[in-house]
Amino acid sequence: MKKILTIGLLLFVFTTFFPQEEAPLPGISIQVNPNQSPRDLVATLEILLVLTVLTLAPSILMLFTSFTRIIIVFSFVRNALGTRQVPPNQVLIGLALILTFFIMQPVWNDINTNALQPYMDGKITYQQFFSSTMNIVRKFMITELVNHHNEDNVFVLANALNQNVQKIEDASDSLLTSAFVLGEVEIGFKMGILIYIPFIIIDMVVASILLSLGMIMIPPVLVSLPFKILIFVLANGWESVIVSLVKSFG
Template sequence: MIATVKALGSAKKRNLKALLLFFLILGGILVNTDSVLAAGLTLDFGTTTAEQTSSTLQILLLLTVLSIAPAILVLMTSFTRTIIVLSFVRNALGTQQLPPNQVIIGLSLFLTFFVMAPTWNEINTQALQPYMQNQMTQAEALQQAEAPLRQFMFEQTREKDLKLFVGLARMEQPQTYGDIPTYVLIPAFVISELKTAFQMGFAIFIPFMVIDMLVASVLMSMGMMMLPPMMVSLPFKILLFVLVDGWHLVVQSLVTSFY
């Protein structure tokens, strides 16, 4: 009975370590993996008195990483581009708070899960599962998990933005992508995503702006100066968006833009 309880306790600790490792994979890219390992950051739940202070500090550092995990999820995935484009759609329609913010954020999250599924599956296959099965160490798991995320970000990052932050970091000219540190890659990826999102938002705004201009011209020609053009153009913009199946086109354009 005692052996069974110990085995269950060991399994729970193992699952907790795996969960913390997954978030550490996200947080670890903010610093060099070697620096983290050099600092002695391990998920060691030892009970010896000599290691209690060290373990407490390690857990405190892990909790700090977990507290910034939402920001890392937003800035290292397709979420930034997705939510900006969807917000542009709502603003172009002029429907104020429709769809609500909760719907926009929820749809952006699920689209992010859809786009990032191949990357996360690769992390799970190459790093998380082998680590949980004791086939590799924590250091090896972190190194294996970092590669798919870096590959995704490199594919979506413009070389111009990479050169900008390489120059700002005052580092030697890299010969390959592997020579670029992750802390240089992340801001370059973010500004590339912002530029792409604004380009897509501009294309979305054009047809709705044309409708606003036509309605305003018609109202002025009829002498109806006191009637707000937005009030008249809103039903026509909604009708156009529904007729062309706008949400289908927007989501299709968003997802395919990552491939």
């Protein structure tokens, strides 16, 4: 008790008679120079544009690319195996990102050739850059909707918003993006159901065998887990899933 009182008294004395100086914080000021050249202003706007794109990158990745379908299918595979957190979320997201870069490479090459490079060379304005980029992305989304017969998503959403859309090409960017995301979720769930069926059969067989042997207290999932993993590995399950995902994109 005496030691505690002594330490407390020393701390009180040091903090009272020898206060620490506060560290100065750096100040940030934003000023607009009227003598700034137009080129400097364009460079500043380009930096702001890059920062904005980096901030919205996750949303752009999920809305306009193949990432949504891939990550949904991978989640179904993990849940069907019953391995809980194996593979972990970081691994699934990393693998989904790599596949997204691979699948979307033709689209990004088209954007780089017909939109980004002309804008960097000063041949087109930033309005034309955004318009050309969106036209290329719209072409990709329309192709996926048509290939998987999900054009009805556009008309259903248009009717819900009281918009008159006769053709899928006439849909607005926001409407087409919403229909595309909805279609990607539907396709991911359809592929997930096909993945789930073999694993459900294995669980039913194992549960029937345990019930016939009178092993009621043993959870069937605990016994079927190694068999599901073994069959999945022997059948090259990950390779089959990834190849099916790549082929599902036009």
